[in-house]
Amino acid sequence: MAVTQLNFAEPFFTIDYVEAEKELYLAPKSMVINLAEHEKKDILLPGGRIIPPLKAAVVQDMTLHCLTRAFIIRDFERCDLSDPETTKAIMQTWKSLYEMSGIPRHKGLPYYKSPKFCIGEGDHHIELNLCFVSEGMVPSGPHRDHDRDFDEVHAQILGYGMMRIYDYDDKEHIHQELNMAPGTVHDKMYDAQGLYPWHEYKSVTPCVYCPIELDRG
Ligand SMILES: [Fe+2]
Secondary structure: OEEEOOOOOOOOOEEEEEEEEEEEEOOOOOOEEEEEOOOOOEEEEEHEEEEOOOOOOEOOEEEEEEEEEEEEOOOHHHOOOOOHHHHHHHHHHHHEHHHHHOHHOOOOOOOOEEOEEEEEEEHOEEEEEEEEEEOOOOOOEOOOOOOOOOEEEEEEEOEEEEEEEEOEEEEEEEEEEEEEOOOEEOOOOOOOOOOOOEEEEEEOOOOOEEEEEEEEE
């Protein structure tokens, strides 16, 4: 049983990684992301509601039960994206997407990434970070392949964004635009073999989202 406070997104976000906690009380308005995908364990909320694996919820003044593996962003609205001093500080502290990836299509994009948090071994290895997009309506660039073999979803933390899915092997034709508000994790888009359609994140407003990568082992 453990609640570990993480510092990778400080001073902008206070985040805990929780493992095997039977119950946890959260006072401030917080976001909970259920990472127990391999264990297939729901987080239980009052009133019979649940947070299934790879989904999130915004909770406040509430006791949660059965937290097998979870990521908790406490008082996430403390980070005020309407404050120019805050957004300037994020852009000065986090690296640009291009600095992180070195991929030519990322050059000049207003995407900024926190350091990564990594935990677990083999197919229980998870990598997460936060990404700030300083402008609305900016696509990140369609892709099908990643640098590792992982299952990928994205959680929206602040502002609005979307996951754009293209026709399976055709990056010219949009198939779906999955809109995301704070607390939304889009549905899985990979198949059982870990193959992806063309896809990309696109900001709708200035926003913060959380890419979640679960190794396939
Ligand atoms: Fe991706």
